[in-house]
Each structure stands twice: as structure tokens, then as C-alpha cells.
Amino acid sequence: MADIHPSALVDEKAVVADDVTIGPFCVVGPGVSLGAGTRLYSHVVIEGQTSLGAGCTVFPFASIGLPPQDLKFAGEDSRVEIGDNVTIREHVTINPGTEGGGLLTQIGSNCLLMVGVHVAHDAMIGNHVILVNNATVAGHCEIGNHAILGGLCALHQFVRVGPHAFVGGMSGVEHDVIPYGSVIGNRAHLGGLNLVGLKRRGFPRESIHNLRQAYRELFSGDGTLRERVALLGADLASDPLVSEVVQFITSDSKRSFCTPRD
The missing domain is CATH 2.160.10.10 (Hexapeptide repeat proteins)
Structure with a gap:
């Protein structure tokens, strides 16, 4: 009993x-x-x-x-x-x-x-x-597998945090956080990829390299984020990690995305 x-x-x-x-x-x-x-x-x-x-x-x-x-x-x-x-x-x-x-x-x-x-x-x-x-x-809000939210952070309603993402402590997050992304600040901006988490969880070096290349192409250059998604090369977009980010960006959401500061 x-x-x-x-x-x-x-x-x-x-x-x-x-x-x-x-x-x-x-x-x-x-x-x-x-x-x-x-x-x-x-x-x-x-x-x-x-x-x-x-x-x-x-x-x-x-x-x-x-x-x-x-x-x-x-x-x-x-x-x-x-x-x-x-x-x-x-x-x-x-x-x-x-x-x-x-x-x-x-x-x-x-x-x-x-x-x-x-x-x-x-x-x-x-x-x-x-x-x-x-x-x-x-x-x-939606939070994907293996995500970590730091102390005293706050997510705005309807925000999505992708799998393996990291939200820094005391961050106010009002936009979606891409899978494997790392955000910090008030209001939170995308500060790069969660490389520490990727390495800790044993993701292949090649996949991490592809994800970093995709990050550079998605968050720099001309056009909108969705337009840059469409311009990703087929080889890069076929990588499982990159594909997960692409699907996250192109799926329906009530919020925009955390992006890097200018």
C-alpha cells in the first residue's frame, strides 16, 4: 500500500x-x-x-x-x-x-x-x-526536448522554444527561439548556437559544422528570413539538424523570431 x-x-x-x-x-x-x-x-x-x-x-x-x-x-x-x-x-x-x-x-x-x-x-x-x-x-508556450531556460527568465505567451535551445538567465523572451539556438537579453536576441549543449549531447562534428554554416546564411544577408531559408543549398538543408531549424521557421507561429542584433 x-x-x-x-x-x-x-x-x-x-x-x-x-x-x-x-x-x-x-x-x-x-x-x-x-x-x-x-x-x-x-x-x-x-x-x-x-x-x-x-x-x-x-x-x-x-x-x-x-x-x-x-x-x-x-x-x-x-x-x-x-x-x-x-x-x-x-x-x-x-x-x-x-x-x-x-x-x-x-x-x-x-x-x-x-x-x-x-x-x-x-x-x-x-x-x-x-x-x-x-x-x-x-x-x-511550447518548449522542445532538451531545452534549458535560465534562472529568472520569462517567456511571453505563445512563444516557442525549439529543441536543444538555451535561454540565458534574466532574459525576457517575446519571440520564437530556433532549435539549437542560444538567446539572452531583455528583450532577448539570438546570440548564436547552443554549441555547449550540442557538444555535451554528442552531436556529430559534421552536423555542428553544417548547422553553423546554415546559421550564417539564415541570419545575415539581404531579404527576409523566409527568403533566406528558400536560398539554402539542398545539401545543407538535408542535414537533420538544419532541416529541423528550417521546419521550425517555416511552420505556423503566433510570434516572430529572435534574431541577432545588428
């Missing part, structure tokens, strides 16, 4: 795996599902239609699944879905989706949300994402 502290309030309708640990003064609502091996330390509040996968760890004073900070929210049946092996540190807040955004806030597996992180309604966060202390993710 689950190890539940006597002071915890766990609704009898909640779905709690046998080997879950729930510490003192936690509150778990009727629509909550906790996967195998998940641990709530103490003073954790999880409400709404919220599911946590296996092996998650939630530290004190985290608040998950309570109504979003959206004045249009009218109590619609929305959800929070969190994958496996996610670590949620102290004072993190995660809000469910809204009718205007698909009714779902989703966080993938193997993510780390450090102290004070906020994930707003309808945000979609991939796998292996790190959100450093007090990073703020506004409503409807």
Missing part, C-alpha cells in the same frame, strides 16, 4: 499507486493520479484533473492543477499531464489548460523544474527540459 502520512488529506477518489509516498500536510484531490514510485515530500497541493507519471518527486509548497491565472477561465474541465521521472522543486506552480488553448497543460518525462518555476495554462513542455529557478513560462 501507499505510504501516506496521517496528516495528509488524500481524497478517496484519487488514483494512488501502491508504492507512492505522501508526506505530512499534503493535499491530493479527487481527480489526481499518482504513478508508481512518486513521492510528495510535504505541504504539496495537487488538485484538478492532474496526472503524474512514475518516479516523480515533488518538494514542499508546490501547487499543481489549481485554476489558471486567466480571467477567461470559467471552470472548464481541463487537465495537467506530467510524465515520468519529473522533479518539481519547492514553490513551483503548474496550472491546467483552458478552453482557448486545448484544455491541456503538458510536461514530458525526465524534466527538472527548479525552485519557484511557473508553468501557465496550455503550455506544452517536452522531455529532458530544465527550467532553472524562477523561470516563468506563460500561457500557450
Whole structure:
């Protein structure tokens, strides 16, 4: 059976795996599902239609699944879905989706949300994402796999951050960040590629070289960004990393792109 502290309030309708640990003064609502091996330390509040996968760890004073900070929210049946092996540190807040955004806030597996992180309604966060202390993710944002958001940064609503991108600490990001890109500043500008992350994750040297060449061609010269995309050589555009950047740029978005400073 689950190890539940006597002071915890766990609704009898909640779905709690046998080997879950729930510490003192936690509150778990009727629509909550906790996967195998998940641990709530103490003073954790999880409400709404919220599911946590296996092996998650939630530290004190985290608040998950309570109504979003959206004045249009009218109590619609929305959800929070969190994958496996996610670590949620102290004072993190995660809000469910809204009718205007698909009714779902989703966080993938193997993510780390450090102290004070906020994930707003309808945000979609991939796998292996790190959100450093007090990073703020506004409503409807999308964050790709392996992205890292530095401490005290803030994403404007509807911003997309591509896979393996890096957002520097205290950056205010109001435009999309390309995959493998690195941005910093208020408002954030594209400062180059996330070369440190690319090397750490073992991407081939040739692919990194191709990505650097594509970066130079995409973000310098005449014409618009989309026009420069069309001018990329076929050999360069066929590289998997470059192709991912091209698809990101040419897909639909509600925001423009972070670009280098003149």
C-alpha cells in the first residue's frame, strides 16, 4: 500500500499507486493520479484533473492543477499531464489548460523544474527540459526536448522554444527561439548556437559544422528570413539538424523570431 502520512488529506477518489509516498500536510484531490514510485515530500497541493507519471518527486509548497491565472477561465474541465521521472522543486506552480488553448497543460518525462518555476495554462513542455529557478513560462508556450531556460527568465505567451535551445538567465523572451539556438537579453536576441549543449549531447562534428554554416546564411544577408531559408543549398538543408531549424521557421507561429542584433 501507499505510504501516506496521517496528516495528509488524500481524497478517496484519487488514483494512488501502491508504492507512492505522501508526506505530512499534503493535499491530493479527487481527480489526481499518482504513478508508481512518486513521492510528495510535504505541504504539496495537487488538485484538478492532474496526472503524474512514475518516479516523480515533488518538494514542499508546490501547487499543481489549481485554476489558471486567466480571467477567461470559467471552470472548464481541463487537465495537467506530467510524465515520468519529473522533479518539481519547492514553490513551483503548474496550472491546467483552458478552453482557448486545448484544455491541456503538458510536461514530458525526465524534466527538472527548479525552485519557484511557473508553468501557465496550455503550455506544452517536452522531455529532458530544465527550467532553472524562477523561470516563468506563460500561457500557450511550447518548449522542445532538451531545452534549458535560465534562472529568472520569462517567456511571453505563445512563444516557442525549439529543441536543444538555451535561454540565458534574466532574459525576457517575446519571440520564437530556433532549435539549437542560444538567446539572452531583455528583450532577448539570438546570440548564436547552443554549441555547449550540442557538444555535451554528442552531436556529430559534421552536423555542428553544417548547422553553423546554415546559421550564417539564415541570419545575415539581404531579404527576409523566409527568403533566406528558400536560398539554402539542398545539401545543407538535408542535414537533420538544419532541416529541423528550417521546419521550425517555416511552420505556423503566433510570434516572430529572435534574431541577432545588428
